[in-house]
Amino acid sequence: MKADPKGVMTGAFFIDGDHACAEGAIAAGCRFVAGYPITPSTEVVERIAERFPLIGGLFIQMEDEIASSIAIQGAAWAGKKAMTVTSGPGFSLMMEHIGLAAMTETPCVFVDVQRAGPSTGLPTLPAQGDMMQARWGSHGDYGIIAVCPNSPQESFDLTIKAFNLSEQYRVPVLVMLDECVGHMTERVVIPPADQIEITPRRSWEGPPEGFLLYKPDKDGVPPMVKAGDGYNVHVTGLTHDERGYPVMTAAVQEKLVHRLVNKIRLNAEAIVEFKEDQVDGAEVMVVSYGITSRVAIPAIEQARQEGLKVGHFRLITAWPFPKRRIRELSAKVRAFVVPEINYGQMVHEVERSLGRTVPVVPVSHGGGSVHNPKDIYGAIVNSLKG
Amino acid sequence: MTEESMDVDVSMPTNTVEEYLRMERMPHIWCPGCGIGTTVNCFVHGLEASGLDLKKVAVVSGIGCTGRVAGYLKLDSFHTTHGRAIPFATGLKLANPELKVVVYSGDGDLVAIGGNHFIHAARRNVDMTVILINNFIYGMTGGQVAPTTPVGATASTAPYGNFEEAFNLPYLAESCGAVYVARWTAYHVRHAAKAIKDALLKKGFSFVEILAPCPTLYSRRNKLGDGLDQMKFYAAASEIQNDADTKTVGLSFQGKIVVGKFVDKDKPTYLDAMNTFYVQKFGDRYAPYKG
Amino acid sequence: MAETTPKKKGLGSVVVNAERCKGCAFCVEFCPARCLEISEQYNAKGYHPPVLAAPEKCTGCNMCGLLCPDFAIYGFMFKKKKK
Numbered sequence: 068m069k070a071d072p073k074g075v076m077t078g079a080f081f082i083d084g085d086h087a088c089a090e091g092a093i094a095a096g097c098r099f100v101a102g103y104p105i106t107p108s109t110e111v112v113e114r115i116a117e118r119f120p121l122i123g124g125l126f127i128q129m130e131d132e133i134a135s136s137i138a139i140q141g142a143a144w145a146g147k148k149a150m151t152v153t154s155g156p157g158f159s160l161m162m163e164h165i166g167l168a169a170m171t172e173t174p175c176v177f178v179d180v181q182r183a184g185p186s187t188g189l190p191t192l193p194a195q196g197d198m199m200q201a202r203w204g205s206h207g208d209y210g211i212i213a214v215c216p217n218s219p220q221e222s223f224d225l226t227i228k229a230f231n232l233s234e235q236y237r238v239p240v241l242v243m244l245d246e247c248v249g250h251m252t253e254r255v256v257i258p259p260a261d262q263i264e265i266t267p268r269r270s271w272e273g274p275p276e277g278f279l280l281y282k283p284d285k286d287g288v289p290p291m292v293k294a295g296d297g298y299n300v301h302v303t304g305l306t307h308d309e310r311g312y313p314v315m316t317a318a319v320q321e322k323l324v325h326r327l328v329n330k331i332r333l334n335a336e337a338i339v340e341f342k343e344d345q346v347d348g349a350e351v352m353v354v355s356y357g358i359t360s361r362v363a364i365p366a367i368e369q370a371r372q373e374g375l376k377v378g379h380f381r382l383i384t385a386w387p388f389p390k391r392r393i394r395e396l397s398a399k400v401r402a403f404v405v406p407e408i409n410y411g412q413m414v415h416e417v418e419r420s421l422g423r424t425v426p427v428v429p430v431s432h433g434g435g436s437v438h439n440p441k442d443i444y445g446a447i448v449n450s451l452k453g
Numbered sequence: 454m455t456e457e458s459m460d461v462d463v464s465m466p467t468n469t470v471e472e473y474l475r476m477e478r479m480p481h482i483w484c485p486g487c488g489i490g491t492t493v494n495c496f497v498h499g500l501e502a503s504g505l506d507l508k509k510v511a512v513v514s515g516i517g518c519t520g521r522v523a524g525y526l527k528l529d530s531f532h533t534t535h536g537r538a539i540p541f542a543t544g545l546k547l548a549n550p551e552l553k554v555v556v557y558s559g560d561g562d563l564v565a566i567g568g569n570h571f572i573h574a575a576r577r578n579v580d581m582t583v584i585l586i587n588n589f590i591y592g593m594t595g596g597q598v599a600p601t602t603p604v605g606a607t608a609s610t611a612p613y614g615n616f617e618e619a620f621n622l623p624y625l626a627e628s629c630g631a632v633y634v635a636r637w638t639a640y641h642v643r644h645a646a647k648a649i650k651d652a653l654l655k656k657g658f659s660f661v662e663i664l665a666p667c668p669t670l671y672s673r674r675n676k677l678g679d680g681l682d683q684m685k686f687y688a689a690a691s692e693i694q695n696d697a698d699t700k701t702v703g704l705s706f707q708g709k710i711v712v713g714k715f716v717d718k719d720k721p722t723y724l725d726a727m728n729t730f731y732v733q734k735f736g737d738r739y740a741p742y743k744g
Numbered sequence: 745m746a747e748t749t750p751k752k753k754g755l756g757s758v759v760v761n762a763e764r765c766k767g768c769a770f771c772v773e774f775c776p777a778r779c780l781e782i783s784e785q786y787n788a789k790g791y792h793p794p795v796l797a798a799p800e801k802c803t804g805c806n807m808c809g810l811l812c813p814d815f816a817i818y819g820f821m822f823k824k825k826k827k
Contacts, residue, residue: 129573134569143544301531479764491810494809642807646810
């Protein structure tokens, strides 16, 4: 379906990634945001607080991130598209509730504008250190989706995508921004509402009799209902059967967790998105995401000018990881170079995906700034020296 | 009486409580002599008396023995994470103000781990009813000390006796802004049912504390007998003082229990305050938020 | 399910689901008419459910039903038959 014109601020703007993310949420139909201030994400909720009252949205600054991350789930079960926004320390606090959303299959969006950690770290400076946490941060096994914008325009576009994926798969979706993209001001084009495709809530339209809240459709995703419509739903974080009732047995656990994991894993081909540049015949493949993908460009250009065949593979979805495509591309590649503003996180996924021993060179640092392109260039050149 | 009895219909009606329960999940998990089931009867009676549209009633609970109530009620029910029923309920209510949202949880869940959320929801006067079953202990996990455990009582994590002061819950609720505050015990079934009815019909943050026995852990550890002994104690030690100053209704170990309706006042709810504010600010440009 | 056959005496009677009872005796202790007693019988779990020992005293007030934590007993008032 098309976006609601009431919320869409059609036009061309000069705004930063945080602001663009807020507009993306509004365009996607989000009308409930619960958040807590934390640098460098605060501008997202500040803009939401300004925009919501006149477009029928409700923003509430909750008392902490734990409250925010579950208030959005209450709102989702009342039928709303809901989002919360945070950075590293808040992201850590939200982990239990990301697991709750995965377990109860509650569609909602979590935005993490990453800053240098661990702990309080460097609140105003960029990093990409939460990428593994995005996949594995909550206890237990579940599938999750994460997207990585590399510009304010993508902050707008991929936030819409995040909402759409969340509705499609009844799963929490993470928007992994970083402080640099979040605070970078660039041109953002917001199209007319009828050019924005949004995914509606997968609702069960039938009668309550015989309805099973957790009985999946063919793609492994169960249709949803909301409170107040007479379905007498029961939603619990305990291991549950198709009725939603807690059943404390290993057999039910296996059935449920198997489906939660495979809901994303088996639909990965439909979910993953990436951008490729000159990957055919590449000798060296740079795999990057977020702001680092832009910092890598001058390094790649320079190496190409010197005659090296360098491909650039950019993750749009970090999770699920495009394992199959990376493996495919590795056939003739002599080395992979993975620059990240962390001490090596997505590089492990690249290594894991490769079918044979191909050197994988991380370009890591502790965060607080973007890479110096020279370091990426150096890694590209040295990667071929065996 | 015998003359009338010939004209009397002696067919047995069904137990109306069962209409509100997910009977396929019976028997429940609560111990013999546990008072939680008793409070569920009070809730059902209060809900029935309120006349509320059951389709619009949603129950949210946290983790613990009382938290299991949500799973047994045949209403839209949400069994959330430990301590976080109130913020979930806030999201549910603010996203659809037509819902009547009830938080039904235990003392540890609502005022220990959930303490921060309790005080803020009361401060905001979010329109919800919080039913707190106080058994002075963390029951589900085996009897640990709670912020409501009286000084001198023992618990598994206070094996030599608890020396921490306990919360005076009605005082806490009132001081944070709750518009309706009452305390009853599982013995006072009719009062509790009426309090729940009044709390459900009250606009704003309404709070009902109901003391209930935990025979397996609190009573047994503290040599207080079984559930019935605790209920008899409630009957003997309770004193009804409606409109008591909540500062004075703190509880001590096996001491006097002041019960009653302590606070019943009116204040704009969170959404009322929001809409009034924005109408003033934006005039006709603002459409009052209805969900 | 063992049910007490309602007698025509008294203003009401009770229905006991003996198998659900966990023997807490709240109903027996707090019945305002003191017409319930703990039975000599026991159910499959070994608990002694209540029995309406003095049916003529039962008013059908349903205090027992309100008190019972196991939903194992409830009281009801006899209605006049419609003529």
